[in-house]
Amino acid sequence: MIRSAWIAIVICIPYVTASSVFATPTVTVTPSDGGTASVEFDSGDAEWDITLTRAVGFGGDVSFLVTAPDTDPIDMVTVVSGSGGNTNVYIRGTSPGTGVDSVDTVEDIGTGVANLIELRTINDLGEPGSSNPAIKMDSINTVVVGDDVLNDIVTTNGAITDMFVGGEFQGDVDVNGSNIEKLEVIGRIGTPSVPVTIDVERNIKRIVAGEIYADISTGASFDTQYIETTGAGALDGHFVGSLTTRILSDLGGPDRGLDIAGDLDADLTFTDRVTRPITVAGGFLAARIIKIAGRLADTGDISIGSAGLHGRILINTDNIDEDWLGDVTVGATTLSTVPYYDQTPSSIGGGAVGLVPYSFHPEACVSAHDATVTSIPTKFTVRH
């Protein structure tokens, strides 16, 4: 039988600076000579501070496993990475699948590669009012937060692979060097009074939330696969803010593109094309623009609910001879015949869809095109 290569050393209590009613977190370092850890109780915060230090000059990957009972709040987990290999961090409860009570910050201050492989909390991640990021590591693999995320999530050179938040997500997201693979939030991302920023250097694969109040962007040469609001529970499922990305794209899978359970109160800017559906169960609000530099592909149908299209959809804004191929449907009405559709703005909610170069909408003009007037008007309005 192959003997496991895991050789561990347990660091239980280097020292405790104040009495504590909490059980001391345990740190297991693998291999045992790969690093050291200190665990201190901060009596001011009544929380634990943990420092994980990779051994200088150690060659190969080092893993730090932090386990604590679910009654243990952890303040800071400070990682000191270094050269020679990955420094991998795991923070969870004392049994598989369980979490610690909460964590305020997990941050790498070293010079090497530090990956957060697993983090589980039963309550919040982050600290109210703090300017520290909740997480700042090279990459974030699996994170399960029982309640809210209160501060920023930052990767310095890697993806967010699989993050689940049982409550609300109230920090900014800054992903450098890679993608958001899967971010699932049962509650809201941002709030109406405090929207957040989600800035991803590469692609957005999947974001699912009850509601979204955020300005979201990918890298200029990268795409978005799937963003959805569910409107679960008491939420309405609105998306408020903006999305800027190159292509609303399938990136290999037929995900549903942009799927909004409530109103779309956001500007959408696609610097190339739209190849996946945009579905809005509510309305597309006034003063908002969907701007597509190139084509609306035939796989990129846009459906707006019966609350109406109040904003504008602009296609081929780069004027590069691209086409309007996908259906645009408002309620039960599919605009036709494109691009010079018959339906007036007033019949679809007050908004309009235009393919560059624009033409005027004969019926929407005041007076209507070719209309016979019985008196000379003082003003003509030409609507495109």
Next chain:
Amino acid sequence: MRWTALGIALASLLAPPCPAQPDHGFDWVTIGDPGNRDVTPDEAPMFFPPFSEPFEVGGVDHVYRITRTEVTVSQHLEFVSAYAPYWDGFPDDPHFIGFFIQYDAAEDRYFIPQGFEDVPTEMSWHIAARLVNWLHNDKAKEQWAFENGSYDTSTFGKNDDGTWNDQPAHHPDAKFWIPTIDEWIKGMHWDPGKDGQGGYWKYPHSSDEPPIPGWPWEGGETSAGIVEEPGDPYLPVGSYPHVQSPWGLLDGSGGVREWTETFAVDRRARFKNGTAQYQPFHEHFDRLDVVGGNPPNGIDGVRLASVPSPAAPALLVCIAFTARRRSHQ
């Protein structure tokens, strides 16, 4: 306990006939060798101190069936179409329909984009529970068929302290259920003939070394760990037909992460196992002694478990003889 050949034959003859169980279009594998032992600290060090409080899993005292692969999008679609009249959430909610099924509001119907029928699907645990309820009730169309049978969905709900009130285990007479963590681990890792006496492989493809990431047409063994390039496909289930657990299960690594029935000890998460396509660090997450978990309102994949088929007694004979033959080699 090692069964003798004579004991097996007598047990087969004397075993009460099992009621015929429909297959419902799933490819089932029977997992025998009931009474196998749990993992040991040598096999699963992460499940024992100093890494964890003792977590002794893998031993299963009964014969059961488990699907060879994860549930596919097309299998999911049939359920979605049947349950849709009773779903009161957003029609496109991925907790209900996953990420690939599409909803045509004009025609009020669900469909799959061509070419993605056999890709593994995902759903919430609560929806997976309704899926097995529906199978248990022979795919009856009425709402009652989705709400009990294997799991009583009236128990589903989150308590104020963050724990879940959900029924923790399937009804004893359930014909279909979500595999327990023991059943999943046994099906993926337990080999009755390993080292002549039975044991657990570290990885779910009958090996103590991690599967090699790569496309099947390039000789890869898992879709986990592949570095994605633009235009890369999502693979159907069973894309690595020669990469099998000791029982012939596929896709224990890669595809999608899979729900199990079993709650973590604090009842805040149901365990999930395996890895997803493109998931990094699969050499860690595919290990025998690494399990994940999500609250049951998360979104993940699933494979199914069932009672044995009527052919199980004869099959048990075959499995036991095979195991005995391995032990004497």
